Amino acid sequence: MKKILFQLHWLLGISAGLVLALMGVTGAGLSYQDELLGLLNPGVVSVTPPSGARTLAPDELLGRLDEQLGGRQVLGLILSADPQEAVKVNVSGGGPRGETLYADPYSGELLGAARGTEFFRVVMQLHRWLAIGDTGKAITGAAVLGLVFLCLSGLYLRWPRQAGAWRAWLTLDWRRKGRAFLWDLHAVAGTWCLLFYLLASLTGLYWSYDWYRNGLHALVGEPAPQHGGPGGRRGPPPGMRPEGNAVQAPRPSPNLAPAWSAFRQSAGDDYRLANLRLPERPGQPLQIMYLPDDAPHGRAFDRLELDVHSGAVLKHQRYADKSVTGRLLASVYALHTGEYFGHPGRVLMLLASLSMPLFFVTGWLLYLDRRRQRRAVEASRQALAPAPAGVGRPWLIGFASQSGFAERLAWQTAGQLQAAGQAVQVRPLGELDGQALSQAGRALFVVSTFGDGEAPDSARGFVNRVLGGRFDLSQLEYALLGLGDRQYQRFCGFARQLNGWLQAQGARSLFAPLEADNGDAAVLQRWRNRLGELTGRAPAAAPGEEGFGEWRLVERDCLNPGSSAEPIWRLAFAIPPGQRWEAGDLVEIQPPQANVPPRRYSIASLTEDGALELLVRRVVRTDGRLGLCSGWLGEQLAVGQTVPLRLRPNAGFHAPADDRPLILIGNGSGLAGLRSLLKARIAAGRKHNWLLFGERSATHDFLCGEELLRWRAGGELERLDLAFSRDQERKVYVQDRLRESAEELRAWLDRGAAIYVCGSLQGMAAGVDAVLREVLGDPAVERLRDEGRYRRDVY
Numbered sequence: 001m002k003k004i005l006f007q008l009h010w011l012l013g014i015s016a017g018l019v020l021a022l023m024g025v026t027g028a029g030l031s032y033q034d035e036l037l038g039l040l041n042p043g044v045v046s047v048t049p050p051s052g053a054r055t056l057a058p059d060e061l062l063g064r065l066d067e068q069l070g071g072r073q074v075l076g077l078i079l080s081a082d083p084q085e086a087v088k089v090n091v092s093g094g095g096p097r098g099e100t101l102y103a104d105p106y107s108g109e110l111l112g113a114a115r116g117t118e119f120f121r122v123v124m125q126l127h128r129w130l131a132i133g134d135t136g137k138a139i140t141g142a143a144v145l146g147l148v149f150l151c152l153s154g155l156y157l158r159w160p161r162q163a164g165a166w167r168a169w170l171t172l173d174w175r176r177k178g179r180a181f182l183w184d185l186h187a188v189a190g191t192w193c194l195l196f197y198l199l200a201s202l203t204g205l206y207w208s209y210d211w212y213r214n215g216l217h218a219l220v221g222e223p224a225p226q227h228g229g230p231g232g233r234r235g236p237p238p239g240m241r242p243e244g245n246a247v248q249a250p251r252p253s254p255n256l257a258p259a260w261s262a263f264r265q266s267a268g269d270d271y272r273l274a275n276l277r278l279p280e281r282p283g284q285p286l287q288i289m290y291l292p293d294d295a296p297h298g299r300a301f302d303r304l305e306l307d308v309h310s311g312a313v314l315k316h317q318r319y320a321d322k323s324v325t326g327r328l329l330a331s332v333y334a335l336h337t338g339e340y341f342g343h344p345g346r347v348l349m350l351l352a353s354l355s356m357p358l359f360f361v362t363g364w365l366l367y368l369d370r371r372r373q374r375r376a377v378e379a380s381r382q383a384l385a386p387a388p389a390g391v392g393r394p395w396l397i398g399f400a401s402q403s404g405f406a407e408r409l410a411w412q413t414a415g416q417l418q419a420a421g422q423a424v425q426v427r428p429l430g431e432l433d434g435q436a437l438s439q440a441g442r443a444l445f446v447v448s449t450f451g452d453g454e455a456p457d458s459a460r461g462f463v464n465r466v467l468g469g470r471f472d473l474s475q476l477e478y479a480l481l482g483l484g485d486r487q488y489q490r491f492c493g494f495a496r497q498l499n500g501w502l503q504a505q506g507a508r509s510l511f512a513p514l515e516a517d518n519g520d521a522a523v524l525q526r527w528r529n530r531l532g533e534l535t536g537r538a539p540a541a542a543p544g545e546e547g548f549g550e551w552r553l554v555e556r557d558c559l560n561p562g563s564s565a566e567p568i569w570r571l572a573f574a575i576p577p578g579q580r581w582e583a584g585d586l587v588e589i590q591p592p593q594a595n596v597p598p599r600r601y602s603i604a605s606l607t608e609d610g611a612l613e614l615l616v617r618r619v620v621r622t623d624g625r626l627g628l629c630s631g632w633l634g635e636q637l638a639v640g641q642t643v644p645l646r647l648r649p650n651a652g653f654h655a656p657a658d659d660r661p662l663i664l665i666g667n668g669s670g671l672a673g674l675r676s677l678l679k680a681r682i683a684a685g686r687k688h689n690w691l692l693f694g695e696r697s698a699t700h701d702f703l704c705g706e707e708l709l710r711w712r713a714g715g716e717l718e719r720l721d722l723a724f725s726r727d728q729e730r731k732v733y734v735q736d737r738l739r740e741s742a743e744e745l746r747a748w749l750d751r752g753a754a755i756y757v758c759g760s761l762q763g764m765a766a767g768v769d770a771v772l773r774e775v776l777g778d779p780a781v782e783r784l785r786d787e788g789r790y791r792r793d794v795y
Helices: 002-030 033-040 058-069 117-129 133-157 163-169 178-208 210-220 257-267 324-330 332-337 339-354 356-380 405-419 434-440 457-467 493-504 521-535 628-636 668-683 705-713 734-740 742-750 761-776 778-786
Strands: 074-080 087-091 099-103 110-112 271-277 286-292 302-306 313-317 395-400 424-428 442-448 477-484 514-517 549-558 568-574 586-589 599-602 611-617 642-648 662-667 689-695 719-724 754-759 790-794
Touching (some): 002 117, 002 133, 002 339, 058 074, 133 178, 178 210, 210 324, 257 313, 339 356, 395 434, 405 442, 434 442, 457 493, 457 790, 477 493, 514 521, 599 611, 662 734, 662 761, 668 689, 668 705, 668 754, 689 705, 719 734, 734 742, 734 761, 742 761, 754 761
Parallel strands (some): 395 442, 442 477, 477 514, 662 754, 754 790
Antiparallel strands (some): 074 087, 302 313, 549 568, 549 642, 568 611, 586 599
């Protein structure tokens, strides 16, 4: 349900967002229309009262206006109790609703029309029906309905799980950059504006749909008033309508003295405004809407109907006498503009209306960025073209990858073979068994070695199911490319184990296995050349191996000052143009010393954050010397200097593509890879995250503690378990916290959760693996590995 709501939310947002943005801006422009007209028109909408003069009574005013209007009919008057305000005179002509002129209440002199009135009329037409008639009214009505859905779905998608999370829920993190900041801005601003948009949309529907307006009034038990619009304008009075080819003479203005006297007796002098709507035909009453001095807001009108000739009161409806729902219906416009809540309400509704384009812009930017990311993922993992008919049995290309490099080489290998006219099938080793190998006929293996001779996590199931058995592979011909790091004693240990097992099962090697140290370009080229010899077609130019670029250090700070452990630094590097990565990826940094293999680190940030961040712990050797790379990065490299760095995809540690729960386990600087995964999940609105993190002490070693606590408070981190080993007499580690939460662990896994482990191989990762096997059993852990639900990035 949440995924469906998310898809509908962004689909509706990018489709209706432009209309809503226009309605928001125009609504804001109308918020202070009267005040703006007053500033633009001194001497027209305002007057200077003569000394000792009194305002004219309505019948006197009508007489003097008739002398100046030259046959145009007065339709209504708006009289203000403010002695400096001019009288508003609604006269026939100038449009279907007449024209508004201003008159001096002391002399009756017409002062003319206010400048800017036409502008605000157009703004109102844009706001209500896009200035294109009934079609526009249908569009704006649908957009307002969409706004209701956007508000409610956005509320559901961001609802905090903890009552204490409201403060973080409403706070914008200005430190975020890129996509993360856009997401935060969209969500936090939306939370602040939510109630205002719901109020504006639910009241806006009052003018958009007759069924909505009629339904509201039916609930109160009173008829709904008819409102103007593209198809419902009030025309001129009958006396001004043509009949045949003739035009009737305008009716004479009525004598308002009796009715006005009766009004003054009923309302007294305690009113701010009186709106007189003159009868359109003989026999109709005079209608007066007036605003008492003690009215709760500027639209809380009382209504009088008076007999023009006798002044008898025919009907008197007081706002205060209405039911609660009746008062709300009478205040729809005041609720819509925020005026119902006084001046602060108008200001807040103005600000919310002006913010509407923000959601359209940020929503579109997030949508376009999501599309770019999706295209990049699809391009990097796109399936090969179907094999042409008659090319024979396909080559089986099996890969075992920890960081994603072996997988990328496997697909490049498949591309080379397909270019030579060969059929190919690419599969991870975890999906293969003895039968698949015996039936393959021809196979190529691209496998990396994890740590000191171990199989990658994704291939552990293959090791347990296949390498421990015996199969007849005498019909299999194969070639093998091993990837490893000569720093380890058992260099390419898993590749050698696989090769020895294949030989023992009778498989025949097409050429001697090749072993590449840290992606040695010369070895990879030899691999391509040997494949070219097998297929009879020379390989194309080697795919461009991304070289080291110069990345500039812009920030460095120690995350554990005062700790008894070695310092851990957060290093931030400016991102060169065109460089991107996914959460879970790695970097390789070339230390300044010659003839050293590059050092790998997990990336702790997202591209959208605007900087590449690493968490690096200082390494001290047994002889007291600092680690070549960690010591250089933490203590010798100056801010502003550059380092040779290149990105390394780590597909085996990328976040799940769906919204499944995620259990993240790590210690020390291993938080880096987990942090990037959490950032990506939070940016995607996925909040089912559980972090188990361990270090020495809460006082000095709670790395990124404020950030993690804010995520927990905001509901982005559903559960946070911490293990500070030195804060109590008995040392406690993350594996201990995991064992204590065994029931919760099983419950999360039953919901489809995946487990990601990042940190030290010895101690933490081994301890976590032991607890998982203790709680779940070996078969269950192996199934998690095979399904890709147990992944590790450890060192």
